[in-house]
Amino acid sequence: MSENWTIEITPKKRLLDLNLKDLWRYRDLYVMYVKRDIITQYKQTILGPLWFLIQPMLTTIMYMFVFGGLAGISTDGVPQPLFYLAGITLWNYFNTVFNESSSVFTKNAGVFGKVYFPRLVVPMATMTSNLIKMLIQLMLFIVVYVYFLIQGVPLHVNASILLFPLLVVLLAFHAVSWGLIISSLTTKYHDLTYLVSFGIQLFMYATPIIYPLSAAPEKYRDILQLNPLTSIFETFKYNCMGCGSLDWGGLAYSTVFMLVVLFVAVVIFNRVERNFMDTV
Numbered sequence: 255m256s257e258n259w260t261i262e263i264t265p266k267k268r269l270l271d272l273n274l275k276d277l278w279r280y281r282d283l284y285v286m287y288v289k290r291d292i293i294t295q296y297k298q299t300i301l302g303p304l305w306f307l308i309q310p311m312l313t314t315i316m317y318m319f320v321f322g323g324l325a326g327i328s329t330d331g332v333p334q335p336l337f338y339l340a341g342i343t344l345w346n347y348f349n350t351v352f353n354e355s356s357s358v359f360t361k362n363a364g365v366f367g368k369v370y371f372p373r374l375v376v377p378m379a380t381m382t383s384n385l386i387k388m389l390i391q392l393m394l395f396i397v398v399y400v401y402f403l404i405q406g407v408p409l410h411v412n413a414s415i416l417l418f419p420l421l422v423v424l425l426a427f428h429a430v431s432w433g434l435i436i437s438s439l440t441t442k443y444h445d446l447t448y449l450v451s452f453g454i455q456l457f458m459y460a461t462p463i464i465y466p467l468s469a470a471p472e473k474y475r476d477i478l479q480l481n482p483l484t485s486i487f488e489t490f491k492y493n494c495m496g497c498g499s500l501d502w503g504g505l506a507y508s509t510v511f512m513l514v515v516l517f518v519a520v521v522i523f524n525r526v527e528r529n530f531m532d533t534v
Contacts, residue, residue, distance in 0.1 A: 287379030330497035341463030355433025410496030434519040
């Protein structure tokens with residue numbers, strides 16, 4: 255008797271055999287991972303989801319004291335709480351997605367070793383669940399923004415605010431692609447985890463979060479613009495506050511950089527997942 259199988263699992267034979275159709279087939283699992291990430295993180299806390307707002311508020315206050323007060327770093331005439339909160343909102347999203355993506359294999363080794371499902375479901379779910387958290391923090395930014403508008407602070411919103419979804423997409427896939435590469439490498443080189451944790455903290459200072467690009471010494475601006483995140487943060491500040499700059503060339507560079515790294519990351523991730531259980 256002939257048997258008709260609904261699902262057929264075969265070994266991958268080619269480097270680019272990504273089988274992305276499985277991501278759609280396992281969409282229910284993707285939704286489950288998104289719900290799990292949101293619910294379990296603050297399930298046994300007193301304040302719960304309020305931590306989504308408390309964390310950026312406390313960080314903003316610290317930046318105002320250290321960088322705005324002690325260091326006296328310019329914010330291009332924008333009120334310090336608003337300027338720092340704009341950078342923190344985007345950076346928190348990038349940083350969280352990157353950190354969680356960079357530990358996909360090590361954190362999920364138990365599950366990956368027992369049952370088959372497309373491993374890319376996990377980092378994609380991480381990207382989505384943290385997007386919801388970022389939108390909550392964005393609401394805090396809007397509240398502070400409206401407050402300063404009422405106070406008569408000249409904040410200039412322009413039509414380029416429509417680019418905001420593009421900026422979020424670029425930021426998300428930059429974080430995921432970089433994280434996937436690191437996750438693939440740390441299955442064999444575990445001490446790389448400590449180097450990455452230190453490096454991402456330094457990388458924050460190479461991104462115009464606590465300072466505008468215009469405040470950086472001119473001889474260093476070209477170096478800072480090599481950072482693919484620079485144009486994203488500068489464009490966001492330009493869109494909603496009138497400071498920063500809208501550099502179409504920088505956005506194009508960031509987009510191309512993201513596409514190339516994402517392609518490399520998925521290929522490496524796809525190759526490592528075949529035998530990572532032997533080394534993790």
